[in-house]
Amino acid sequence: MxxxxxxxxxxxxxxxxxxxxxxxxxxxxxTPKWLLPAPSDVLKEAAIGFGDFYGHLLSTISLSILGLVIGCSVGLLISIILHRLPKVNEVLYPLLILSQNIPTIVLAPLLIIWFGFGLLPKLIIISLVCFFPVVVASMDGFRQTAPELRHYMKMIGATNKQLFWKLELPHALPSIFSGLKIAATYSVMGAVISEWLGAKKGIGVYMTLAQSSFRIDRVFVAIGFIMLLSVGLFGVIRLAEKIMVKGRSEEKK
The missing domain is CATH 1.20.5 (Single alpha-helices involved in coiled-coils or other helix-helix interfaces)
Incomplete structure (x- = not known):
């Protein structure tokens, strides 16, 4: 520490x-302010204009957290299915890798055409950004379970279900949290991208309006809060990791 x-x-x-x-x-x-503002100008704008920015910030926070929860839940569920069903893994895992080669900025307009400008396409975008790191990290954690411990549990009569819940899942917690921390930072980026393409509120909307009016100081305010929000979500996941992983290690002692 x-x-x-x-x-x-x-x-x-x-x-x-x-x-x-x-x-x-x-x-x-x-250097003119409209081209590149000084940090003091950015801080001044953040203080003066926070009343107008506050609603956009809350909208992005709620959207990021909701998308993060959905994406991570789906990612963890998919990783468990692929781990427990090797034949399904052989078919789906390469497709999951291929899906990550589709740029989000290209996929987002299609989702808006298919599902409209509501909440659903935004959540799909964030979930698509978040779920893959969780899938990869979780599956790596499951595979890295000590073979001697797996062999010992089979010797004492443990079923595959008991093997997973009692050994593989607890052993994979550090890897799972690694994926969650990556997904936490990606969720804010996904939320901002989704807001660029169609929203009434959000940091992405605020940034678009600032760019169109050459208020570069407001653009930097938006960038600063995006960074702070990403660091904040990362910190929450890290705190949860310390509590859960440390608690399990103390139980083993």
């Missing part, structure tokens, strides 16, 4: 150094 806090402190100091350097370069070169 002490090492992690030290690394986090160094990262913050380096980020602060970059912001100071950015501010100085903007002031020295007299």
């Amino acid at each position: 002490r090492k992690m806090s030290m690394h986090g402190g160094r990262s913050l100091f380096f980020l602060l150094f970059l912001f100071i350097l950015w501010e100085l370069l903007i002031r020295l070169t007299e």
